[in-house]
Amino acid sequence: LHQPEEDQQILPNAMQQQQHQQQQALAALGSSPLVGFGGSIMGTPQRSMHTYAPTASFSTPQQMMQPQTPQNLMSPMITSGSLAGQQMLSQASPAPMTPMTPHSADPGILPQLQNIVSTVNLNCKLDLKKIALHARNAEYNPKRFAAVIMRIREPRTTALIFSSGKMVCTGAKSEEDSRLAARKYARIIQKLGFTAKFLDFKIQNMVESCDVKFPIRLEGLVLTHG
The missing domain is CATH 1.20.5 (Single alpha-helices involved in coiled-coils or other helix-helix interfaces)
Incomplete structure (x- = not known):
């Protein structure tokens, strides 16, 4: 080999x-x-491009050109957390309180009506001299006051009757008494021969009084709120 x-x-x-x-x-x-x-x-360009692809925190130029809201820029986790926080705050916040009135603060303080002023239109011209001469409890002094002063006992009130047909009723303690007294005065005028009507009844003023159960410094009120 x-x-x-x-x-x-x-x-x-x-x-x-x-x-x-x-x-x-x-x-x-x-x-x-x-x-x-x-x-x-x-060797693997596709993998590198996939690794460095834009994420939610990075915006492309096309996305930056579009209008975005703060909700779109926030991540879902932050949005849900903020919503949960708002719900917790809304639950923790107390309900709005209604202002307390003196009646609810102290039931013992009850205002009482002392005087009610009402007006009514009789819708006719009146002769004040005729009314003063023929009506009871009526007085008329044109030099002092240009109206007839008439009084009744039930309800205890006073009426000022003018020649134009307008009448003012004062002294009633309630709205019902004021209306009833005005109707009685209108009925008296009708009995004297005048075509009086009962129109446009209206409460103009109400006076009440109450005990607040504490002293009121008038000088301090004037200096502070005057």
């Missing part, structure tokens, strides 16, 4: 060792951070 020479046997072994060393060097270089990073960038 023909055996290769010694030089020919050494050459393949040396080439195999050199290739093995090159493979180890390439493996070492491939495992280094720099080469691996570059290899990943150059």
Whole structure:
């Protein structure tokens, strides 16, 4: 058999060792951070683009050109947290309180009506001299006051009767008494021969009094609110 020479046997072994060393060097270089990073960038561009794609916190130029509201810029977690906080605040806030009136503060303070002033239109011209001469409890002094002053006992009131047909009733303690007294005065005028009617009855003023159960400093009120 023909055996290769010694030089020919050494050459393949040396080439195999050199290739093995090159493979180890390439493996070492491939495992280094720099080469691996570059290899990943150059080898897989799709992955790098996907990794650095715009997220919710980064806006593209097209998105920046569109009008955005603060709700759109906020993340869902923050929005839900803010909504939960608003709900907690709304639940914790007390209901609006109604202002207290003196009646609800102290039931003992009850105002009482003392005088009611009402007006009525009899809708006819009146002869005040004739009324003063023929009606009871009536007085007329044109130099002093240009109206007939008439009084009745039930309800205890006073009426001022003018020649134009207007009448003012004072002294009643309630609205019903004021209306009743005005009707009685109108009936008296009708009995004297006038075509009096009962029109436009209206309460003009009401006077009440009550005990507040504490002293009132009038000078302080004038200086503060005068």
